[in-house]
Amino acid sequence: MLSSLRLQNFRCFDALALEVPASGAVFVGSNAMGKTSILEAVCVLVRLQSPRSSRMGRMVQVETPGFGIAGDCWESDRQVRFAARKGLTMKVDDEAVVKQGDYLRAGGLVVWMGNDDLELVRGSAKVRQRYLDFLGCQVDPVYRDHLHRYQRVLKARNLLLKDQFPREDELAAYSGLLVQHGNYLTSSRKQLVALLEPEASTSQATVSSCDERVGLEYVAGSGDDLAASLEMTAERERRLGQTVAGPHRDELRLTINGMAANDFASEGQQRTLALSMKLAQGELLQKQAGRLPIYLLDDIFGELDPSRRNALMAALPKQAQKLITTTNVDWMDDDFAVIEMQSLVAR
Structure with missing residues (x-):
């Protein structure tokens, strides 16, 4: 290569x-x-x-x-x-x-494996979002476009929300773009997680030599309707000066044998799970991209x-x-x- x-x-x-x-x-x-x-x-x-x-x-x-x-x-x-x-x-x-x-x-x-991968299990939701985004951008070129546009719109919208009297017409325009690109990201991430789960579980059992069942659950912070969530959180957004609903607030929950991996898994299990997530990433890249x-x-x-x-x-x-x-x-x-x-x- x-x-x-x-x-x-x-x-x-x-x-x-x-x-x-x-x-x-x-x-x-x-x-x-x-x-x-x-x-x-x-x-x-x-x-x-x-x-x-x-x-x-x-x-x-x-x-x-x-x-x-x-x-x-x-x-x-x-x-x-x-x-x-x-x-x-x-x-x-x-x-x-x-x-x-x-x-x-x-x-x-590319699949990158490093010591920091333990943060996939222990770290914040942002770490797991980046894991999915790195995979999504390689599997689907359109995903990358939506991700970059969402990030730009989110930044601009947050700046507008920090104004004491935000311009409602501009805020509505940014909200529409946020929904458009955010819905694509959330839908794509959910599909990726559904495809990753069996691969990660297989890899976990292989590397650990134990019957350890891995669970992956993607939780959209905005629920099933981002547009409705933006309306519901409008007052809170103005108070905080930032967007509080959207894919930047989504979470990927990881479990081993039904228990939260970050709280109940041993360090060895956590390290193996991080490796299994990367092995699953590689398997999915090969299957989805054909290379x-x-x-x-x-x-x-x-x-x-x-x-x-x-x-x-x-x-x-x-x-x-x-x-x-x-x-x-x-x-x-x-x-x-x-x-x-x-x-x-x-x-």
């Missing part, structure tokens, strides 16, 4: 050029050597977003004007550049691509016992490319190309 990767002024790297085997590679080294940054760069190249930061500027090497990422993938040469003044620019086979949606539609898919994603596994094995490590590796699709970071490979039985971070030029 990804045969080469080239970086310039990205995070700790002045410059980096890698050849990547079709099956993938394991990047081995101590902390703060740039292992995670390599996986992050792949994610930005493929999906134009980072799992570590919402701001591209934070990935620019200090005292440089911007970063560049390029790679040979999906039989094309892809390039992504970011500079503070120009923003994000993209090329495919040296031809400029103006719209991010066009770049993404012709590209690939295998790249699996990016960032230093997740230190917190897993040997049986769960081996079960996770066995659960990953054999034909999928896997890029893995770890501090040592003593536990690994699989035949992966090992790349020592000390051999790479980093600052």
Whole structure:
């Protein structure tokens, strides 16, 4: 899928050029050597977003004007550049691509697994919303359009609500747009959750080697009728100065054997559930999009016992490319190309 990767002024790297085997590679080294940054760069190249930061500027090497990422993938040469003044620019086979949606539609898919995934179970509803949004944007290009428009409308509507005397005609116009895009997001998320639940339950049983039944329930914070909810919460919105109904308030409830996973599951069960959610994401991407994603596994094995490590590796699709970071490979039985971070030029 990804045969080469080239970086310039990205995070700790002045410059980096890698050849990547079709099956993938394991990047081995101590902390703060740039292992995670390599996986992050792949994610930005493929999906134009980072799992570590919402701001591209934070990935620019200090005292440089911007970063560049390029790679040979999906039989094309892809390039992504970011500079503070120009923003994000993209090329495919040296031809400029103006719209991010066009770049993404012709590209690939990604599943990211990291230590922070435990927040999928323990964290706030926002974390689980981002999980669904990352999946939704890859499965359905229209989802991404609705998500970005909803976010822009929500921001504008909240600014209007902060006025002492908000203009009712403008508020009504924003409410109509919020309902239009919000209904699409809520409907799509519900469908994704229904498809994810059996995949997550299967993955949980596989990785844990126990009969653990996973439950996923999507709860729309606005109920079944967003327009009606906006009318009911109008007085509260004006008092608080913000929109209190819509997909930004939705929740994804996770259970194991009928019990709330964040309250009653052990840490081992929670970690396995987080991994199972990501494995389910990969299965759904393959089935819905018809293509295998790249699996990016960032230093997740230190917190897993040997049986769960081996079960996770066995659960990953054999034909999928896997890029893995770890501090040592003593536990690994699989035949992966090992790349020592000390051999790479980093600052």
